Amino acid sequence: MSKTPVRVAVTGAAGQIGYALLFRIASGEMLGKDQPVILQLLEIPDEKAQNALKGVMMELQDCAFPLLAGMEAHSDPMTAFKDAQYVLLVGARPRGPGMERADLLAANAQIFTAQGKALNAVADRNVKVLVVGNPANTNAYIAMKSAPDLPAKNFTAMLRLDHNRAASQIAEKTGKPVSAIEKLAVWGNHSPTMYADYRFATIDGQSVKDMINDEEWNRNTFLPTVGKRGAAIIEARGLSSAASAANAAIDHMRDWALGTNGKWVTMGIPSKGWYGIPEGVMFGFPVTCENGEYTVVEGLPIDEFSQQCINKTLDELKGEEDGVKHLL
Numbered sequence: 182m183s184k185t186p187v188r189v190a191v192t193g194a195a196g197q198i199g200y201a202l203l204f205r206i207a208s209g210e211m212l213g214k215d216q217p218v219i220l221q222l223l224e225i226p227d228e229k230a231q232n233a234l235k236g237v238m239m240e241l242q243d244c245a246f247p248l249l250a251g252m253e254a255h256s257d258p259m260t261a262f263k264d265a266q267y268v269l270l271v272g273a274r275p276r277g278p279g280m281e282r283a284d285l286l287a288a289n290a291q292i293f294t295a296q297g298k299a300l301n302a303v304a305d306r307n308v309k310v311l312v313v314g315n316p317a318n319t320n321a322y323i324a325m326k327s328a329p330d331l332p333a334k335n336f337t338a339m340l341r342l343d344h345n346r347a348a349s350q351i352a353e354k355t356g357k358p359v360s361a362i363e364k365l366a367v368w369g370n371h372s373p374t375m376y377a378d379y380r381f382a383t384i385d386g387q388s389v390k391d392m393i394n395d396e397e398w399n400r401n402t403f404l405p406t407v408g409k410r411g412a413a414i415i416e417a418r419g420l421s422s423a424a425s426a427a428n429a430a431i432d433h434m435r436d437w438a439l440g441t442n443g444k445w446v447t448m449g450i451p452s453k454g455w456y457g458i459p460e461g462v463m464f465g466f467p468v469t470c471e472n473g474e475y476t477v478v479e480g481l482p483i484d485e486f487s488q489q490c491i492n493k494t495l496d497e498l499k500g501e502e503d504g505v506k507h508l509l
């Protein structure tokens with residue numbers, strides 16, 4: 182018997198990540214090839230954006246996806262999130278000319294406060310939320326704080342793009358397939374301060390750190406390459422990463438929903454005090470997923486350099502959170 186369709190809400194649905202994301206969700210790449218989906222798509226109440234959304238929906242229709250059981254266009258989160266079981270918050274206010282970081286945080290705080298409240302009011306009580314829109318960790322923190330009736334653990338931020346970028350750099354350096362890399366971790370904020378950590382990583386059971394054996398490369402090539410990859414893509418493409426961001430969002434949600442079979446992945450999640458990260462901080466941690474729940478990989482030794490890196494990304498995140506606290 183075929184499965185009951187699940188409701189997936191996506192914001193910023195007519196944007197560039199939306200365009201790379203929706204077709205893959207509708208084809209079953211996120212929740213499984215046997216799981217029908219109903220897409221509940223949110224765009225701003227602006228004629229151009231709503232028209233663009235209609236165009237995307239026409240294309241979705243023209244794909245005749247067998248798993249696409251319905252789709253709706255919305256301009257209000259209160260209707261877009263109704264009974265939603267999976268929510269991808271992609272739409273966010275981009276930084277405009279002359280805009281300071283504080284202005285960007287404030288503009289996004291407004292969006293994510295309203296969307297958090299709407300989720301609190303109308304979403305499924307077990308909704309799984311992924312925030313992609315930047316600053317992703319802080320936006321996820323705001324949405325979580327604005328939805329006190331939903332479990333805090335159901336709000337997550339996307340660190341998976343950083344994780345995938347780190348894995349690909351390691352694959353290139355070692356000459357091994359990316360699929361062979363296990364036990365990679367990315368700590369902290371989705372920003373250049375993130376700390377991609379391959380100290381525990383293995384390839385075919387062999388230590389990646391020993392295989393690379395080049396601490397200078399780790400500190401001066403690997404970490405800056407992964408941290409500044411978003412900026413490098415903007416520089417090259419004139420636009421920020423979209424297909425790779427959508428791919429990471431699919432990976433994050435698929436692994437959370439369907440499990441990782443023991444494999445480590447990175448998710449931005451509200452800390453419960455793990456590794457000394459204060460409770461509630463939306464922080465990238467290594468996790469495994471099973472039965473729709475994530476579990477942090479605990480007990481990893483943190484050496485002095487790693488602690489410095491973790492402190493740096495934590496300080497940045499705490500600064501962002503302090504910058505929006507008065508708005509919550």
Ligand SMILES: NC(=O)C1=CN([C@@H]2O[C@H](COP(=O)(O)OP(=O)(O)OC[C@H]3O[C@@H](n4cnc5c(N)ncnc54)[C@H](O)[C@@H]3O)[C@@H](O)[C@H]2O)C=CC1
Pocket residue numbers: 192193194195196197198199223224225230271272273274275292312313314315316317339340342343371421422423426
């Ligand atoms: N966490 C991560 O790893 C990554 C995050 N991003 C971020 O994802 C976000 C989206 O990127 P793109 O799709 O390239 O941007 P885009 O500008 O092409 O599309 C964003 C869309 O969101 C819509 N939007 C804005 N405010 C909204 C609201 N309140 N409700 C619903 N829709 C709204 C806009 O109308 C626009 O269509 C950006 O904030 C970007 O910085 C991008 C790459 C990676």
Ligand SMILES: O=C([O-])CC(=O)C(=O)O
Pocket residue numbers: 315342410411412414421422
């Ligand atoms: O850097 C940006 O603006 C987009 C982004 O988050 C990334 O590519 O990691």
